[in-house]
Amino acid sequence: MKLLIPLFALAFSLQNCTAQPSKKQAMSTDKHPAYSNNDSSKVTVTDAEWKKTLPADVFEVARLKGTERPWSSPLESLKDTGTYYCAVCGNALFVSDTKFESGCGWPSFYQPISKTSIIYKPDRTYGMERTEVECGRCNSHLGHVFEDGPPPTGLRYCINGVVLDFKKAQAAEKTFKEKGQ
Numbered sequence: 001m002k003l004l005i006p007l008f009a010l011a012f013s014l015q016n017c018t019a020q021p022s023k024k025q026a027m028s029t030d031k032h033p034a035y036s037n038n039d040s041s042k043v044t045v046t047d048a049e050w051k052k053t054l055p056a057d058v059f060e061v062a063r064l065k066g067t068e069r070p071w072s073s074p075l076e077s078l079k080d081t082g083t084y085y086c087a088v089c090g091n092a093l094f095v096s097d098t099k100f101e102s103g104c105g106w107p108s109f110y111q112p113i114s115k116t117s118i119i120y121k122p123d124r125t126y127g128m129e130r131t132e133v134e135c136g137r138c139n140s141h142l143g144h145v146f147e148d149g150p151p152p153t154g155l156r157y158c159i160n161g162v163v164l165d166f167k168k169a170q171a172a173e174k175t176f177k178e179k180g181q
């Protein structure tokens with residue numbers, strides 16, 4: 001376990017060499033026709049098709065499992081109340097109530113919005129044992145989950161901000177919460 005942190009840092013520094021320069025969050029309005037904040041049906045779109053519609057930095061992380069540079073996302077420090085959606089398909093992933101300051105440089109959450117919003121996959125790249133998290137609707141790569149988060153889950157979902165769309169709290173979110181309690 002002692003080797004884990006240096007390797008982890010190395011993996012990211014290696015990736016940083018080829019990472020896209022930090023850009024302002026791409027707020028493209030030309031979303032794929034499958035994009036929806038309400039439809040939870042599975043999305044199966046080929047990478048070739050995603051490549052035509054997604055901004056290059058989103059495609060790199062979501063479909064090629066890239067990692068954005070730490071501290072590059074404006075969402076990392078965002079404290080507004082609202083919902084975080086998959087920037088690829090619009091699937092609701094996290095609510096701001098579960099966001100916390102992890103100090104790792106990426107937006108961090110301790111719990112997804114629902115059990116089906118996220119898919120977990122073992123990731124053994126870079127000689128590390130990690131758990132990758134993907135969008136439950138479109139299987140886009142989001143980031144990783146680690147077991148060093150705060151209560152109540154003890155989990156830290158370390159998510160690339162570039163694959164998140166943030167929408168401020170609105171009536172729909174309130175309804176969702178009331179239903180869930």
Ligand SMILES: [Zn+2]
Pocket residue numbers: 086087088089090091135136137138139140
């Ligand atoms: Zn998605």
